[in-house]
Amino acid sequence: MWNVFSRPAHRTRAGVAVAAVVMAAAGLAVTGVSSAGVVEGRGRDKALQSSLDALVSDGQIPGALMSIRSRDGRVTNYTAGVGDIRTKSPVPSDGYVRIASNTKMYTAVVIMQLVGEGKLALDDTVEKFLPGVVRGTGAGAGIDGRNITIEQLLQHTSGIDNYTLLSGGILPIKDRFFEPRELLDSALAQPPTFPPGTDRVWSYSNPGYVLLGLVAQKVTGRPFAEVVTDRIINRIGLTETYYPGPGERGIREPHPQGYLLLRDASDKLIDGKLIDITRFDPSIAGAAGQLIATPSDVNKFLVALQDGRLVKPALLAKMRKTVEAPGLPAGWRYGLGTIEFKLSCGITAYGHGGDADGFQSRAAITTDGRAVTIAATNDDKFLLDGVLALFDKALCAAK
Template identity: 70%
Template sequence: MSLPARSTTGAARRRRGVVAAALAAVAVASLAATPVASAERSRPVHDKALQAGLEALVKDGTLPGALMSVRGRDGRVTNYTAGVGDIRTRSKVPTDGYVRIASSTKMFTAVAVLQLAGDGKLSLDDAVEKHLPGVVRGTGAGAAIDGRNITIRQLLNHTSGLTREMPLMPQGILPIRDRYFEARELLDAALAEAPTFAPGQDRVWMYSNAGYVLLGLVAQKAAGRPLAEVITNQIINRAGLEETYYPGPGDRDIRAPHPRGYLFARNDKGEPIPGELVDITRFDPSIAGAAGQMIATPSDVNKFLVALQDGRLLKPRQLAEMRQAIEAPGFPAGWRYGLGTIEMKLSCGVTAYGHGGDADGFQTRTAITSDGRAVTLAVTNDEAGRAEVLDFFDKALCAAK
């Protein structure tokens, strides 16, 4: 469930004209001025250059399918597809289909925590110990880890020093695809891993899924309710997201319609075999938990971010905190990390805010510019074409139409 630098049918399905937007790069004072739901409607006219670029991504078949939702500066939505949704049947990619949004889940987890801060139920500078006394104590190689020395803010911006590894999947997803994991099990495995640095040490940064798993437990404790319920009630329902959900225990499928997700097959040495793909659409996402478990359509991810930027989800102070970004070594040039969101300097000189993620079988990228152009892009192989996907994502955000 890393970032770019590494089944039931929905009852309220489709509303093809629902727009979207992602995180805002706009200043807090200008958020309310961005056109939102009242301007949202579908537009059938496609940008030919964007369609051609999307088709180029899938041309050699290593990325079987691609789907994208674009919210123009005028508030209108255009949905794009390319490639195939199923390499066996050669079916089309469903327009605005459901995908695993992977680490874009971190935006939802961060919003839940920031809402709790806005309600006075926690402070971002609280030690984790205050909310989970005695829980965060390292063992073995992780003996130096101590919740008394880690703050909620450090978890949010990845300066806690918790491991970047996912120790419960040393051989990847295939051997554990049907295994259910409790959040505490994920945390305990991470606490046995050596920390990458001391919390907050000289602004050292290292992406950590374990940190967001821990944030999910903090949010549950502060709210007094399960994290999935908190996210559903306080974010999904409040923003009117009809095609976004947090899979429940045992839910290994993706709601229909959806493209299928793929991995490269591997040889006896564990090396990928180019051109040979394995279907990994169905697996238990609990291995990612609060760091990457959620599922949504591209247009609904954008819709979430519209609600975030227009103040329906966070108070101005908390939204400003969310966008306080720091240097993130290993990310593309011009990218910095805030509290569950990434500040992106685009090739056209514009700043956008968003996130992205790689769940097995799916790559997703999402962001919004200060003037309201939003793009959510998904492709159906998380192991191929990452640089090309990022380059096209930048072009889509910078496009004039």
């Protein structure tokens, strides 16, 4: 759930275990919800549309949507499949989806803005802002906030493992509200994956980003949802991006439904039936993955980040200084809240990805300004390859 990349996970009748990191008819659309001030392109790339149709052709992914922003700012939205398997309604063009761990880019931007304002430094320890908060217990006794820096949290080199609140799956807890402290306590009871920063060792950590949200709250004196809204969403006019409030379990309209497949402990499908998991409490993700947005608005964010409207070029360069990230696909490296993608066509793109129960998404921008965000309405890890192949193809396309 809300992970950048699906690692081994198990889904059972009791629910869906967290991934420790990531269709009856095809519908075509280029109009619909679009970001304010954006001229939407009318010329779909037939090859990309065909690939999107293929992604949903066997019915395991009910629907998919993609937004492409060309280097000159033209926006073209694509859809395929159905938005609801019960009603067979079409996928809404540029509809809202849970963007899951793409949220980490936004959280990282907030932190880097605070760095730019001199309110914190990358080598500051967590202890400086949250004294006594980060102390491991039991098997996690080796975790100590006095030895963990802000940079290590951003880069996933802190050694803090993931929490276990989803070990029974999402279904039993889908309507539960979680405070960040509860998420953190679960992680602090787990043994660290390695001492923080050891030889640049990397291990994906959602709790690390929950901690960054708490740091941002402490430094600014305001709730994280308000901080990310004021500093990013309102600042650059992301009218189709929002941080769900306490108790907000649904998704704003228009949106496709999100689905999951049940698997047993050996990853074998139990019955092959899709379960609608669109509605659940996203507080289990917090600053690590709670945002909801349309694909075109994610692209707007990527453009604003790259052109200097969110952080200064020197800070963006720090975000894009990467380390090896074992477990991610070949050619992917991790920076500070951003992934470097080496594409099949030889060019480089920067962005992130996310997998929340019901939705998987990938988003990136090339260095010359082509932005792509793709979302599929089933986050099953065995369906990831097709999404990644299309993501690469769309970023490499000429128009």
